[in-house]
Amino acid sequence: MNPLLRLAYLGFGWLMVAIGAVGVVLPGLPTTPFLIVAVWCFARSSERFERYLIEHPTYGPTLRAWREKGAIPRRAKILSVAMMSVSFPIFLLTAHPSLLFAAIVAAFMLAGAAYVLSRPTAA
Numbered sequence: 001m002n003p004l005l006r007l008a009y010l011g012f013g014w015l016m017v018a019i020g021a022v023g024v025v026l027p028g029l030p031t032t033p034f035l036i037v038a039v040w041c042f043a044r045s046s047e048r049f050e051r052y053l054i055e056h057p058t059y060g061p062t063l064r065a066w067r068e069k070g071a072i073p074r075r076a077k078i079l080s081v082a083m084m085s086v087s088f089p090i091f092l093l094t095a096h097p098s099l100l101f102a103a104i105v106a107a108f109m110l111a112g113a114a115y116v117l118s119r120p121t122a123a
Contacts, residue, residue: 006045013041013049028083032076035059036066065122073122080116084109 020034035053042050054060054067065071072080088109092102 001044009041009045010049013038013045016041017053030080032059032062032066035063039063039067062122069120069122071120071122072116077116077119077121081113084113 016034016038019029020031020038023029023031023034039050039053042053054063056063062073062076065073088106091097091105097105
């Protein structure tokens with residue numbers, strides 16, 4: 001692999017880890033999706049960092065379930081759909097969007113919720 005491309009994957013992987021770490025302490029910012037992207041980047045740049053995340057005691061099981069089956073834990077599904085359900089009324093009340101923009105946002109949230117619910121449930 002091109003050394004510059006490898007370095008780009010490595011740097012982007014660490015950026016995703018950093019954003020995921022912020023998500024650990026900041027409510028509303030998910031951690032796992034950023035770590036999934038980080039693992040993907042590390043798979044292309046650093047076997048050591050990829051293995052560290054995959055074997056991590058807290059995040060490893062979820063990352064392995066996603067990698068092996070595309071599965072999402074039940075709690076994560078519930079939280080994801082609940083946050084979308086709460087976020088949309090807040091968006092409506094605070095942004096006062098046009099009907100068209102509100103419909104577009106609703107469509108994206110529904111598509112996201114449908115995708116999350118369509119994935120297998122991790123054990």
